[in-house]
Amino acid sequence: MIDKVFSLCMWAAATVVLCMFSWLIADVLIQGIPALSWEFLSSEPLRSGREGGVLPIIVSTALILVVALGVAVPLGLGGAIWLAEFANKESRLFSVIRMTLDMLAGVPSIVFGLFGYAFFCGFLQLGFSILSGGLTLACMILPILIRTTEAGLAMVPNDWRKAGAALGMRKTTLIIQVLIPYSAPAITAGLLLSIGRATAETAALIFTSGYVDRMPESLSDSGRALSVHIYDLSMNVVGGDKAAYGSALVLIIIVVQINFSANLLSEVWLEKKVARR
Amino acid sequence: MNKPRPFEGKTYTLGSIEKGEHCCEAVPHFSIRDLSVSYHGEVVLSDVSLDVYKGCITALIGPSGCGKSSFLSVLNRLSDLIPGEHVSGNITFEGQDILTNNIDVRALRTNIGMIFQKPNPFPLSIYKNLLLPLKEHGVRDKKIQAEKIQQALESVGLWDEVKGRLDSSALALSGGQQQRLCIARALILEPSVLLMDEPCSALDPISSGIVEDMIQKLAGKYTIIIVTHNLAQARRIANYAAFFWMQESVGQLIEFGRCQPLFDSPQNSLTAAYVSGAKG
Ligand SMILES: Nc1ncnc2c1ncn2[C@@H]1O[C@H](COP(=O)(O)OP(=O)(O)OP(=O)(O)O)[C@@H](O)[C@H]1O
Ligand SMILES: [Mg+2]
Numbered sequence: 001m002i003d004k005v006f007s008l009c010m011w012a013a014a015t016v017v018l019c020m021f022s023w024l025i026a027d028v029l030i031q032g033i034p035a036l037s038w039e040f041l042s043s044e045p046l047r048s049g050r051e052g053g054v055l056p057i058i059v060s061t062a063l064i065l066v067v068a069l070g071v072a073v074p075l076g077l078g079g080a081i082w083l084a085e086f087a088n089k090e091s092r093l094f095s096v097i098r099m100t101l102d103m104l105a106g107v108p109s110i111v112f113g114l115f116g117y118a119f120f121c122g123f124l125q126l127g128f129s130i131l132s133g134g135l136t137l138a139c140m141i142l143p144i145l146i147r148t149t150e151a152g153l154a155m156v157p158n159d160w161r162k163a164g165a166a167l168g169m170r171k172t173t174l175i176i177q178v179l180i181p182y183s184a185p186a187i188t189a190g191l192l193l194s195i196g197r198a199t200a201e202t203a204a205l206i207f208t209s210g211y212v213d214r215m216p217e218s219l220s221d222s223g224r225a226l227s228v229h230i231y232d233l234s235m236n237v238v239g240g241d242k243a244a245y246g247s248a249l250v251l252i253i254i255v256v257q258i259n260f261s262a263n264l265l266s267e268v269w270l271e272k273k274v275a276r277r
Numbered sequence: 278m279n280k281p282r283p284f285e286g287k288t289y290t291l292g293s294i295e296k297g298e299h300c301c302e303a304v305p306h307f308s309i310r311d312l313s314v315s316y317h318g319e320v321v322l323s324d325v326s327l328d329v330y331k332g333c334i335t336a337l338i339g340p341s342g343c344g345k346s347s348f349l350s351v352l353n354r355l356s357d358l359i360p361g362e363h364v365s366g367n368i369t370f371e372g373q374d375i376l377t378n379n380i381d382v383r384a385l386r387t388n389i390g391m392i393f394q395k396p397n398p399f400p401l402s403i404y405k406n407l408l409l410p411l412k413e414h415g416v417r418d419k420k421i422q423a424e425k426i427q428q429a430l431e432s433v434g435l436w437d438e439v440k441g442r443l444d445s446s447a448l449a450l451s452g453g454q455q456q457r458l459c460i461a462r463a464l465i466l467e468p469s470v471l472l473m474d475e476p477c478s479a480l481d482p483i484s485s486g487i488v489e490d491m492i493q494k495l496a497g498k499y500t501i502i503i504v505t506h507n508l509a510q511a512r513r514i515a516n517y518a519a520f521f522w523m524q525e526s527v528g529q530l531i532e533f534g535r536c537q538p539l540f541d542s543p544q545n546s547l548t549a550a551y552v553s554g555a556k557g
Binding site for chain 2: 088089090157159160161162163164165166167168169170173177178182273274275276
C-alpha cells in the first residue's frame with residue numbers, strides 16, 4: 001500500500017517536472033522561431049534591440065565564455081587534482097579549503113558581480129570589459145568545477161591507486177592514464193554545470209562586462225552577453241519581446257550545442273582510454 | 278595443466294606438505310628487526326623480528342586484525358600512502374635499509390611486486406594493463422613490449438585464455454583470471470619478491486586452486502610472502518610460516534619456523550591452539 005502511494009507520488013512529481021519543462025521549451029520555440037532568421041543572427045541590434053539582430057552579442061557571449069573557461073578549467077582541474085590526490089586529507093588546511101569552496105559555490109552571483117566590479121574593473125583597472133566579465137565568471141564557476149571534479153576523482157576506487165603505487169608508477173601517470181579518464185563523465189558533468197551557470201549569468205555580468213551592444217573589438221571592450229540582452233529586452237525595452245524570445249532560443253541552441261560537443265570530446269579524448277567492461 | 282585440486286581421501290583438513298623442506302636455502306632476503314607499526318599513535322604490531330629467506334614461500338598466518346596486512350605493506354613501503362601510519366625498527370633488504378627516507382621508493386616497489394586480496398586490474402584493456410607499467414619503467418620498443426607481455430601472460434597460464442581478446446577490458450575477466458593478470462602485471466617488471474595479501478580469498482575454489490598452483494610454480498624464482506587464512510593452503514605451499522597473534526590488542530609474532538614443524542609440533546601453546554583450530 002505504502003509502496004503504491006509512494007510510487008504514485010514519484011510518478012506524479014516526474015510528470016509535473018516533465019510538463020513544466022516541455023511547456024517552457026515549447027513556449028520559447030513557438031515564440032522564438034518566428035524571430036529567428038539569418039538576418040537576426042548576422043546583424044547588429046537596432047533601436048535597443050527591437051530590430052536588427054544579435055551578432056555582436058553572440059560574439060561577446062562567446063568571448064566571455066572563452067575567457068572564463070580558459071581561466072577556470074586549468075585552475076579548477078589542477079586544484080581538484082591537488083585536493084583529491086596530493087593534499088593530506090587529515091590536515092586542517094584541507095578541511096578549511098573544502099569548507100570555503102562549498103561556501104563559495106553557494107554564494108549568490110550578485111556578490112561575485114560586486115567583487116568583480118571592485119576587483120577587476122576597479123582595482124586592476126580593467127574597466128567594464130569582456131575580460132572583467134570573463135574573470136568574474138571564472139571566479140564564480142571555479143568552486144563548482146573544483147568540487148565536482150574532486151568528487152569525481154574521489155569516486156574512483158582506491159584499489160587502482162594502490163595498484164599503481166605497488167608497481168612503482170608515478171602518481172602523475174596514474175592520474176593521467178587511469179584516474180582522470182575513468183572519472184571523465186563526472187568531470188564533464190561538472191564542467192557542463194559550470195558552463196550552464198556561466199551562460200545563464202546576468203547579475204554578475206551587468207556589473208563587469210557591461211551592456212554595450214556594439215561589436216567588441218578586443219577583450220578590453222565592453223560586451224553584452226546574451227543573458228543580459230534577454231533581461232534588458234524583456235524588462236527595459238517596450239516591444240522587445242519578440243527579439244527576447246529569439247535571443248533565448250539562440251542561447252538554448254548554444255547551450256545544447258556546448259553540451260553535445262563537450263560530451264563528444266570527453267568520449268573521444270578521455271573515455272576511450274579506459275575500458276570499463 | 279591447471280587442474281583443480283581434488284580432495285584426497287583424507288578427512289584431516291590439513292593435507293601433507295607436497296613441497297618445502299629442501300627447496301630453498303636459508304639465505305635472508307629481508308632481515309626485519311624490532312618492527313613496530315602504529316596508526317595515529319595506536320600500536321597494532323610490535324617488535325617483530327624475523328628473516329625472510331630468498332626463494333622461499335613464507336606464509337603469514339593468524340587471526341583477523343593481528344597486523345598481517347600492515348606488516349606486508351611496510352615491506353614495499355606502501356604504508357607511506359596511509360596517513361597516520363608510523364613505522365619503527367629496521368628492515369634490511371638486499372643490503373639496504375628500506376625504512377630510511379632517502380631510498381628510491383619507486384625502485385623498491387618495482388623490485389617488490391604486490392598482489393592484493395581483491396584483484397585490482399586497471400580499467401583498461403588486458404594488453405594495456407601490462408603495457409602501462411612496462412612503459413612507465415622505460416620499455417619503449419614495441420617488439421620487446423609485445424614479447425614481455427606474452428611471456429608474462431604465459432607465466433601465469435593466461436596466454437591461451439586471452440590471446441584472442443587482448444584488447445577487451447580486463448574488468449570483463451573472471452575473478453581468478455583478473456587475479457592472475459595482476460600477478461602477470463607484477464611479474465612483468467621482473468621483481469625478486471612477491472607480496473601476496475590473501476590472493477585467493479576473493480576467488481571461487483577452482484580459481485583459487487589455479488592461482489595456488491601458479492604460486493607454487495613461482496617459488497624458487499621469487500621470494501614469496503603470502504598472507505592466508507587458509508591453513509591447509511599455507512601448509513601445502515609454504516616453506517616457512519610465521520604465526521601472528523594479538524595480545525592485549527597489539528599484534529605480535531608468536532612463532533616462526535619451517536612450515537611443517539610449526540604445524541606438526543608447534544613450540545608455543547597459542548600456535549598449537551590456532552593450527553589445531555581450537556582458537557582463532
Ligand atoms: N588505515 C588504518 N588506520 C587505522 N587503523 C588501521 C588501518 N589499517 C589497519 N588498522 C588496524 O590495524 C590492525 C591490524 O590490521 P591489519 O589489516 O594489518 O590486520 P590483518 O591481520 O591483515 O587482518 P585481516 O586478516 O582481517 O586482513 C587492526 O586492528 C586494524 O583495525
Ligand atoms: Mg589483512
